[in-house]
Amino acid sequence: MPTITIKNIPEAIHGALKTRATEHGRSLNKEVLRCLEAAVSVSRVEVESVLVSVDRVRDDGVRLDPALLNAAMSDGRP
Numbered sequence: 001m002p003t004i005t006i007k008n009i010p011e012a013i014h015g016a017l018k019t020r021a022t023e024h025g026r027s028l029n030k031e032v033l034r035c036l037e038a039a040v041s042v043s044r045v046e047v048e049s050v051l052v053s054v055d056r057v058r059d060d061g062v063r064l065d066p067a068l069l070n071a072a073m074s075d076g077r078p
Contacts, residue, residue: 021031 017031017035018028020035021028024031024034026034
C-alpha cells in the first residue's frame with residue numbers, strides 16, 4: 001500500500017485532527033485517511049429528485065425571499 005509524508009502541518013490542524021481522532025475512537029492515521037477519503041469522494045446528485053422537489057415548492061407557492069432565507073440561516077441551515 002502506498003505511503004505519503006505530509007510536511008509542515010500547522011499546529012492548529014494537527015491538534016484538530018488529534019481531537020477528531022480521539023472523538024471518533026481512531027488513530028491519527030486512520031482519521032487522516034477518513035478526512036482524505038471524504039475530500040476526494042464524489043457524491044452524485046439525483047437530478048430527477050431535485051427537480052421534483054423544486055416543482056413541489058413551486059406548486060406550493062413558496063418563494064425564496066430575504067426573510068425566508070434569513071430565517072433558514074438563523075435556524076442553522078446553510
